[in-house]
Amino acid sequence: MRHRAGYSVPSGRPCSRSLGSRYGSSGDGPSCPPHDVRLAFGVFVVHFVFNLGRSAVFFGMQEIGRGLAVIGLLWVLIVATMWAFDRVDRRAALLLVPYLSWVCFAAYLNYRFWVLN
Numbered sequence: 001m002r003h004r005a006g007y008s009v010p011s012g013r014p015c016s017r018s019l020g021s022r023y024g025s026s027g028d029g030p031s032c033p034p035h036d037v038r039l040a041f042g043v044f045v046v047h048f049v050f051n052l053g054r055s056a057v058f059f060g061m062q063e064i065g066r067g068l069a070v071i072g073l074l075w076v077l078i079v080a081t082m083w084a085f086d087r088v089d090r091r092a093a094l095l096l097v098p099y100l101s102w103v104c105f106a107a108y109l110n111y112r113f114w115v116l117n
Helices: 034-060 064-088 090-094 097-116
Strands: none
Touching: 034 064, 064 090, 064 097
């Protein structure tokens, strides 16, 4: 969808390419390099796989020690996802802060389970 002549474009909108083809064809406003968007998506997918893996290891297989190792890797991947998202849109990275906090709390609980058992 193209902007009509004379319309003002808000300065806080995300990169054109991060919104898909509907806004990517507008030709005006900020633009993200396509490799930044691909990188952010790729890191997110890897992080998501580890997130599913953590649940499978901790809850499914009931491997507390391995679950702690996976959650440690998951923490690193969340930080990497935040870094990659920040390259596209800082707001997307900031939206992951509560999730990172929750994973820190889950890691603490996982560690306490490991110590107690």
